[in-house]
Amino acid sequence: AAAAMVKETIRVYARVKPLGRRQQAGSYSVDNEEALPSLEITVPRDLGDGFINNKRESYKFKFQKIFDQEAKQDVIFDSIAKPVAECVLAGYNGTIFAYGQTGSGKTFTITGGAERYSDRGIIPRTLSYIFDQLQKDSSKVYTTHVSYLEIYNECGYDLLDPRHEASRMEDLPKVTIMEDSDQNIHLKNLSLQQATNEEEALNLLFLGDTNRMIAETPMNQASSRSHCIFTIHISSKEPGSAVIRRSKLHLVDLAGSERVAKTGIGGHLLTEAKYINLSLHYLEQVIIALAEKNRSHIPYRNSMMTSVLRDSLGGNCMTTMIAMLAMDKRNIDESISTCRFAQRVALIKNEAVLNEEIDPRLMIVQLKKEIQDLKDELALVTGKQRTSELSQEELLQLDELIETFLKDNDPDSSLDVGADMRKIKYSFVHMKQIINHPMTSGEKLLSQDLSEEKNSNEELEKLKGLLQQRDNEINILVTMLKKEKKKAQDALSQLNAASVGSTALEQSPSMSLEESQSPSKCFSLKEAKVLTSSVPRLPFLPRATGGKISLGYQEAFEVFKRDHADSITIEDNKQLLKQRW
C-alpha cells in the first residue's frame, strides 16, 4: 500500500504566552501573511564589555504558523490538533509535543487551565473530537484505550494507577522499557485503560492529572523536570473484515527546556548553554542526528523519553511541535533558544504509514465463508452439488481419458477434463504416478527423459531390495512348511504303522508346496501369510500317537475319509496299488 504512506516533515508551530501585568515586553513581531509565517525577535546587541549601545540584533524564525498572545484554546485545537486527530482516526500515528521553558504555557496548551471551561487544552478537546467522530462513523467498530506516562529522572511512572494511595511519585507503578527482537519498544507496567466514551476518557485524564499533582513535591520539581505523555490508542475494524487498523496519538508535555548559566540579557545570550534536563539534551542529540544527512545511527536509546518517542521523531508518525514562547524581556533569550531548536526540528522528515494488520482468526472465518459462497455459486452454475471428493465413476472416466491422451501420438491432442479443479488436480497427480512408476502403468512413458530414468533406476534398486527381503521371508516360510510336511509324513507313517493303512494324507491340500519352493518365484507377502495360517496342524492326528489310536479317533477318521472330496481317487489308488502289490 504505497498510497498509505505519508512523507512529511515535522510541523512546527509557535505560541506566544500572554504577558503578565508586571512583565516588560520584549521586542518581537509576527508575520503570518508570508508563505511561511515568520517571527522576528529583536534584542540589544551584546558587546561583551558591559556596555550596551543602541544597536540591536534581530533573529527571524520560520514556523507553520505563529499564535500570538491573544490566541485562544479553541483556535489552537482547530489549527494544530484537529488535523493530527483526523490522521489518527484514519489509522496513522500522531504526536503533538509542547516544548519550551518552565512557565511558557506547555501544560496550559496540552492539558489546559483549570479556571474556565474555555481554557481546556488539547487533550480534553481531542478526546471530545475523537469520540464525536467515532460516534458519527457507524461503518467501523472502534476500540479506544488511554495511557498516561510520566518520566522523571529516567524513570517511568503509570499515572493511571487507580489505587489513589500514591502520595509520592515513588508509590506509582514503575514503568520500564523493553525492546523486542525487532527493536520495537514496549512499555512494561504502563496500564492501558479502555475508555468507551468521552466521559470515561476525561475521568482517566483527571485521575492521571491528580496523580501527577499528588506526586509532585517542592523537592522534586516534577512539573518542570518531568515529561508527561498522554496517549490515545485507537483500533478500528470494518464489520466482517479481518483488517485491523491501530493508531496512537501521543500528547506530550515536555520538561522545561531552560538551560544552565542563564545570566539574562547581556550575559551569554548567544552561547548555547546546557539543558538542565538531561533527557532534553538527548532529545536535541537525536534531532541533530536526524537533521544530518547520511546519519545512520540515531541515539534514541540514550534516554527513556527519546526511546518512547522514537517513532514520533523520524519514524512512523505525523508529528507536530509547538514552540512555547514567553516574550517578556527576562525570558526572551530562552525563547530564542526554543526557536532555534524548533528550526532544527522542522527539518526532520517522518514517514507515517497506515497501521494495518490482519487478525488471523478473523481471516479464517472470512475465508471459510468465501469458500462456501463460491461452492454455492458453482453449484448454481453447474447445477450439481460439489463435494471435495470425486466419485469412483468419475475417477475411472478420468483414468480412461488420461490413458487415451497419453497413447495419442497426435501432437495436437489435448486432455480436456472440464473446468473442474478437482479433476485437473487428479489428472496431474495421476500423471505424476505414471511418470514415477512407469512399470505399473504397463507402458514405459517418457523413458527418454534422463532425470526420470535416474528416478526409475533408484526405484528399481528399491524394488530389488524389497524383492530380496521377500525372498528371505518366503524361504523362512517354506522351511516352516517343509517342517510341517515332514511332521505330517511322520504322523502318516505312524498311522500306517498302526495299520490304519492310508496314503491319502500324502496328498493333503496344503502339500502343493513344490511349486512355490523356488524363492525367485514371486508371490506377495500377504499371500504367504494366508498360506502360513492355512497350514493345517492336522488336528485329527494326535500329536504323539504312540502307535495307538483311540476308537473315537478311528471313527472320526473313517468319517473324514468317507466325506473327503478325494476319497474316490484315494480308493482307486488304493485298489491300484493293492493290485500292483
Ligand code: ADP
Ligand atoms: P509550563 O507548563 O510550560 O511550565 P504553564 O502551562 O504551567 O507553563 O503556564 C504557566 C502559567 O501561565 C499558568 O498559570 C498558566 O495558566 C498561564 N498561561 C500559560 N499560557 C497561557 C495562555 N495562553 N493564556 C492564559 N494563561 C496562560
Ligand code: MG
Ligand atoms: Mg507544565
